[in-house]
Amino acid sequence: MSLVALERVGVSLGGRRVLEGVSLAIEPGEIVTVVGPNGSGKTTLMRLVIGALTPSEGRVLRAPGLTVGYVPQKLHVDPGLPLSVRRFLSLPRPVSRAEAAGALEEAGVGHLAGRQMTELSGGQAQRVMLARALTARPQLLILDEPTQGLDQQGSAAFYRQIEELRQRHGCAILLVSHDLHVVMAATDRVICLNGHVCCEGAPAQVASAPEYRALFGTGTQGALALYRHEHDHGHDHAAHAHAHGPEDGAADARGLALDAAGPHGAGAGPGTGTGAS
Numbered sequence: 001m002s003l004v005a006l007e008r009v010g011v012s013l014g015g016r017r018v019l020e021g022v023s024l025a026i027e028p029g030e031i032v033t034v035v036g037p038n039g040s041g042k043t044t045l046m047r048l049v050i051g052a053l054t055p056s057e058g059r060v061l062r063a064p065g066l067t068v069g070y071v072p073q074k075l076h077v078d079p080g081l082p083l084s085v086r087r088f089l090s091l092p093r094p095v096s097r098a099e100a101a102g103a104l105e106e107a108g109v110g111h112l113a114g115r116q117m118t119e120l121s122g123g124q125a126q127r128v129m130l131a132r133a134l135t136a137r138p139q140l141l142i143l144d145e146p147t148q149g150l151d152q153q154g155s156a157a158f159y160r161q162i163e164e165l166r167q168r169h170g171c172a173i174l175l176v177s178h179d180l181h182v183v184m185a186a187t188d189r190v191i192c193l194n195g196h197v198c199c200e201g202a203p204a205q206v207a208s209a210p211e212y213r214a215l216f217g218t219g220t221q222g223a224l225a226l227y228r229h230e231h232d233h234g235h236d237h238a239a240h241a242h243a244h245g246p247e248d249g250a251a252d253a254r255g256l257a258l259d260a261a262g263p264h265g266a267g268a269g270p271g272t273g274t275g276a277s
């Protein structure tokens with residue numbers, strides 16, 4: 001049974017079409033990475049998945065009782081608001097001191113427990129948000145550009161840690177990343193998004209496809225190729241003629257026993273990013 005499935009989802013924001021015809025499903029325990037240019041709708045997609053945003057068209061289905069931990073791309077903390085790391089971990093759900101300490105340790109920031117949130121660097125703040133997301137004991141962990149601001153070595157180390165997190169917690173992980181060359185080794189499935197799903201599949205499967213090579217190339221060329229790809233086709237979605245991976249639109253065929261009624265804790269867990277963008 002899928003944890004989350006999107007069926008032909010469309011979203012308009014401020015009168016603009018941001019996502020169109022997006023169908024995808026996240027299975028238990030898999031690591032899925034969404035890549036795409038700036039403004040391609042990646043964060044919007046994550047907000048749909050956690051239930052912070054309602055689709056204008058289509059449906060978002062979540063497994064009953066699904067627990068989600070969400071690490072947003074950015075966190076806005078009021079500079080005038082005194083908020084310690086320890087207290088932040090207890091919002092909105094109180095966690096024990098031991099649980100908080102364990103989660104911070106696991107996220108590699110055990111030494112920051114007594115600091116103020118406003119004093120943290122961007123990378124440290126994201127680690128603290130990861131710790132908070134882990135206290136939700138998520139079945140699905142969502143990380144929106146967790147390696148932003150990390151150098152290539154830092155990114156590679158982070159992706160190794162992602163694999164450890166999956167093994168320890170048995171959770172599925174949905175990632176947004178620009179680090180295409182690093183992501184490939186650490187992910188089960190890649191989804192290339194540009195207002196719609198341009199292509200998707202297992203890295204090895206996709207990597208051997210000519211379309212993929214044209215999109216991503218190799219090494220750091222990959223990111224450049226992706227941005228070039230943005231201009232390769234018009235955005236007449238109806239006439240969109242890219243080859244889609246086998247997962248696309250497959251939700252219907254999977255015998256989903258999902259509940260379309262609501263977020264089921266996705267919007268209420270401690271990892272869902274109060275004040276997050």
Ligand SMILES: Nc1ncnc2c1ncn2[C@@H]1O[C@H](COP(=O)(O)OP(=O)(O)OP(=O)(O)O)[C@@H](O)[C@H]1O
Binds near residue numbers: 036039040045
């Ligand atoms: N609240 C909003 N009102 C109007 N437009 C919005 C809103 N939120 C996002 N958008 C627009 O939707 C598009 C997709 O935004 P989104 O944040 O999902 O992109 P992204 O792929 O995450 O980009 P980035 O790589 O820069 O994080 C952008 O054009 C953005 O300007």
Ligand SMILES: [Mg+2]
Binds near residue numbers: 042044073
């Ligand atoms: Mg984003």
